[in-house]
Amino acid sequence: MSSTRQFKELKHLDHTHLWHPFTQHRDWFEEDPLIIERANEFELIDVDGRSYLDGISSLWCNVHGHSVPELLEVLHDQVDSLCHATLLGSSHRPAIELAKALRGVVPEGLTRVFYSDSGSAAVEASIRMVLEWWQKKGTAAASKKHRLLSLENAYHGDTLGSVGLGYLEAFHHSLRSNIVPSMRIPPPHLFRFVDGLSESAACEKSLKIAQGVLEKDGDTIAGFIIEPLVQGAAGIWTHPAQYLRELIQLCRKHEVLVIADEVATGFGKTGTLFAIEQAEVSPDILVMGKGLSAGYLPISAAIATEEIFQGFLGEPEELRTFFFGQTFSGNPLAARVSTKNLEMLSDQKILGQVNASAEELKRLLDEHISGLLHVDEIRRCGLMVAIELTEHPGKRCAYAANQRVGAKIAMAARERGVLIRPLGNCIILMPALTMDSTRLEKLVTTSAESIRDITES
Numbered sequence: 494m495s496s497t498r499q500f501k502e503l504k505h506l507d508h509t510h511l512w513h514p515f516t517q518h519r520d521w522f523e524e525d526p527l528i529i530e531r532a533n534e535f536e537l538i539d540v541d542g543r544s545y546l547d548g549i550s551s552l553w554c555n556v557h558g559h560s561v562p563e564l565l566e567v568l569h570d571q572v573d574s575l576c577h578a579t580l581l582g583s584s585h586r587p588a589i590e591l592a593k594a595l596r597g598v599v600p601e602g603l604t605r606v607f608y609s610d611s612g613s614a615a616v617e618a619s620i621r622m623v624l625e626w627w628q629k630k631g632t633a634a635a636s637k638k639h640r641l642l643s644l645e646n647a648y649h650g651d652t653l654g655s656v657g658l659g660y661l662e663a664f665h666h667s668l669r670s671n672i673v674p675s676m677r678i679p680p681p682h683l684f685r686f687v688d689g690l691s692e693s694a695a696c697e698k699s700l701k702i703a704q705g706v707l708e709k710d711g712d713t714i715a716g717f718i719i720e721p722l723v724q725g726a727a728g729i730w731t732h733p734a735q736y737l738r739e740l741i742q743l744c745r746k747h748e749v750l751v752i753a754d755e756v757a758t759g760f761g762k763t764g765t766l767f768a769i770e771q772a773e774v775s776p777d778i779l780v781m782g783k784g785l786s787a788g789y790l791p792i793s794a795a796i797a798t799e800e801i802f803q804g805f806l807g808e809p810e811e812l813r814t815f816f817f818g819q820t821f822s823g824n825p826l827a828a829r830v831s832t833k834n835l836e837m838l839s840d841q842k843i844l845g846q847v848n849a850s851a852e853e854l855k856r857l858l859d860e861h862i863s864g865l866l867h868v869d870e871i872r873r874c875g876l877m878v879a880i881e882l883t884e885h886p887g888k889r890c891a892y893a894a895n896q897r898v899g900a901k902i903a904m905a906a907r908e909r910g911v912l913i914r915p916l917g918n919c920i921i922l923m924p925a926l927t928m929d930s931t932r933l934e935k936l937v938t939t940s941a942e943s944i945r946d947i948t949e950s
């Protein structure tokens with residue numbers, strides 16, 4: 494690929510000094526790295542000036558495109574006044590104003606904004622709130638509630654607590670003795686995928702199992718966490734709003750607190766600001782990250798009910814304080830750009846456009862990708878798309894991991910100027926909310942050509 498001097502130097506330094514996340518470095522060392530220098534609108538530009546369409550909104554977080562002038566303007570302004578001050582023992586205007594703005598867009602019962610600096614840290618905060626809240630109640634019945642419940646194939650982040658919620662033997666066995674895996678219930682897609690049940694039959698079966706688990710063990714379960722409507726990292730597996738609604742009702746019946754993890758689904762990707770709006774449900778804690786700052790800076794939040802917050806009030810000697818936080822929790826730069834993001838999203842035109850773009854995306858996927866020989870299924874919710882591949886057309890048969898088919902497809906797309914990412918046996922597309930139809934077409938047609946190149950050659 495590139496042979497310029499600056500590229501060679503940076504590649505050498507990268508290969509010598511960096512350890513990349515979720516990356517097998519044996520493979521990384523084999524390839525020329527993509528070294529991004531700047532970004533504009535929906536394109537990322539490498540050190541040699543080549544431009545790439547950002548087809549995954551920079552790992553699902555970019556909302557309005559890159560280097561958007563309104564967002565940069567507030568950042569520049571904030572840089573001049575305050576880059577960082579801690580929320581431990583002091584406060585600042587950007588954190589206060591963002592909390593007020595968030596209160597205006599989340600369900601009414603969610604009143605207390607607790608900031609962190611990543612999705613994983615906010616999930617960690619939420620499970621700590623839930624577990625500690627029950628213990629701090631001090632009754633015999635409440636102290637029995639010490640377990641967490643999640644869906645199979647869940648992903649809630651990479652801190653040890655959040656890994657417990659999505660524990661997978663294949664990935665995490667070497668941590669087996671350090672992690673407390675949560676209890677799991679199967680989401681409907683497992684019955685659709687494995688047993689070929691219809692959506693309604695699969696939902697009924699999943700809910701029945703959930704009911705059985707809650708009836709048997711509800712008195713020991715403190716909280717249930719769910720990615721509402723879409724299990725993103727599992728491969729964009731969706732469930733209907735009705736399933737989410739009924740599951741939450743079951744949790745309420747058995748006094749199990751509900752955490753909605755909207756780190757991936759939040760900020761418009763499913764067509765509404767938060768996915769829970771489509772089910773008209775209100776959790777006890779709402780977790781958000783990624784798109785909160787429009788994908789510009791690291792910030793996340795766990796927003797809890799007043800009842801949970803009150804459980805942590807007390808005299809110093811009672812030790813009811815929530816002993817949790819990070820140095821950069823609620824950083825002023827990140828908070829300021831987040832408030833501007835919310836202001837931009839309050840313009841209903843943007844969310845309205847998501848639904849039009851999602852329809853356009855569906856049309857393009859139907860036209861260019863669904864008929865490809867090695868495409869088994871396309872799953873989609875709003876702008877979140879997974880293209881499931883199959884080695885044997887007509888049968889559901891994942892490629893073996895060592896064939897690296899997804900990685901090769903992503904590389905073929907990159908060579909054509911489009912960035913997409915493999916996830917297991919899927920290719921994920923997730924454009925920013927406001928990507929125009931010309932670029933959406935480029936994203937889909939380039940993905941189609943790249944899939945055909947690698948799977949049919």
Ligand SMILES: Cc1ncc(COP(=O)(O)O)c(C=O)c1O
Nearest residue numbers: 611612613648649650756757782
């Ligand atoms: C649903 C969900 N929760 C939590 C996380 C973790 O977020 P972060 O990578 O910011 O720690 C992710 C990341 O993809 C996610 O999809």
